[in-house]
Amino acid sequence: MLTKRVRVSETFFGQLVIGPPGSGKTTYCAEVQKFYKDKLNRKCEIINLDPANDNMGYKPAVDIMELVSLSDVMIDLNLGPNGALMYCTEYLEENYDWLLIKLRTIKDSYFIFDMPGQVELYTHHGAIKNIFGKLQDIGYHLCVVHMVDSHYCSDPTKFISTLLLSLSTMLQIGLPHVNVLSKADILKKHSENLDFGLDYYTDVLNLEYLLELLNEGTFSSKFKKLNAAIVGLIQDYSLVGFIPMDVRSERSLLAVKNAVDKANGYVYGGGEERSMQALLSCAVGARTENERVDTDYV
Numbered sequence: 067m068l069t070k071r072v073r074v075s076e077t078f079f080g081q082l083v084i085g086p087p088g089s090g091k092t093t094y095c096a097e098v099q100k101f102y103k104d105k106l107n108r109k110c111e112i113i114n115l116d117p118a119n120d121n122m123g124y125k126p127a128v129d130i131m132e133l134v135s136l137s138d139v140m141i142d143l144n145l146g147p148n149g150a151l152m153y154c155t156e157y158l159e160e161n162y163d164w165l166l167i168k169l170r171t172i173k174d175s176y177f178i179f180d181m182p183g184q185v186e187l188y189t190h191h192g193a194i195k196n197i198f199g200k201l202q203d204i205g206y207h208l209c210v211v212h213m214v215d216s217h218y219c220s221d222p223t224k225f226i227s228t229l230l231l232s233l234s235t236m237l238q239i240g241l242p243h244v245n246v247l248s249k250a251d252i253l254k255k256h257s258e259n260l261d262f263g264l265d266y267y268t269d270v271l272n273l274e275y276l277l278e279l280l281n282e283g284t285f286s287s288k289f290k291k292l293n294a295a296i297v298g299l300i301q302d303y304s305l306v307g308f309i310p311m312d313v314r315s316e317r318s319l320l321a322v323k324n325a326v327d328k329a330n331g332y333v334y335g336g337g338e339e340r341s342m343q344a345l346l347s348c349a350v351g352a353r354t355e356n357e358r359v360d361t362d363y364v
């Protein structure tokens with residue numbers, strides 16, 4: 067089997083960009099590749115693993131559509147879009163060696179994986195977890211960048227479901243995780259619609275306040291015990307937090323990069339010189355208390 071022939075000593079770094087449909091994954095992949103290449107001089111390639119990604123806005127180094135495409139599966143197997151997407155993902159798992167051979171042809175590069183948007187692939191389906199678990203075992207140091215539209219902060223019920231989605235994804239995938247509130251520029255423009263300051267949502271502060279709002283809502287007030295149980299669960303794990311991001315802001319991309327580099331170990335890997343530079347860049351990009359609260363870098 068190909069996996070056994072791979073030298074375990076090699077290390078590779080990268081990030082998996084996941085999130086619900088329309089959360090901004092593909093836009094982020096294109097912008098972050100430009101940012102890494104132009105501003106950080108970091109060689110990086112995008113691997114498109116979304117079999118329905120027609121308008122990419124970047125040139126992928128590897129494209130799952132060479133192996134399987136959603137439209138073909140829908141026609142050939144007479145499946146709807148969700149079923150076809152599941153089929154494509156399981157097909158990729160069966161053809162893991164195809165992916166590995168493609169990745170091995172790319173030398174000295176950082177990897178950005180553009181992933182499909184169906185959340186069940188990350189909350190309970192096993193294929194993605196298995197594929198990236200195998201890559202991790204042979205020296206791929208990966209971090210998940212989980213994008214969620216920051217619009218969900220504008221409603222307590224939507225925000226609580228965002229927290230649950232993020233938590234269950236973190237537990238299921240089992241890789242280092244950076245949660246991102248995308249399109250934070252829009253949220254900032256309409257901050258008057260928020261019940262709390264932005265830092266309440268990014269740092270997931272005391273959820274008892276959110277519980278009060280849930281218990282006042284016309285629909286959610288019917289489920290007081292359930293609301294309290296969900297809030298208790300999220301607080302007990304105490305794992306979820308977010309970085310707000312405007313994909314057109316370099317400071318914002320830098321803040322996400324710093325978190326990702328620490329999470330996947332890029333900042334510590336490779337040559338000593340690179341590690342020092344990366345550590346310094348993290349220090350430069352670190353948020354002060356004022357920046358954290360004002361989120362001026364968004």
Ligand SMILES: Nc1nc2c(ncn2[C@@H]2O[C@H](COP(=O)(O)OP(=O)(O)OP(=O)(O)O)[C@@H](O)[C@H]2O)c(=O)[nH]1
Pocket residue numbers: 085086087088089090091092093094182183248249250251252311312313314
């Ligand atoms: N204002 C604003 N718009 C954004 C930002 N990021 C993405 N968008 C917009 O959000 C829309 C959806 O972005 P995509 O990158 O296609 O989202 P996706 O998650 O790849 O979508 P699927 O492929 O359907 O899963 C596009 O119109 C983007 O221009 C952002 O930071 N700010």
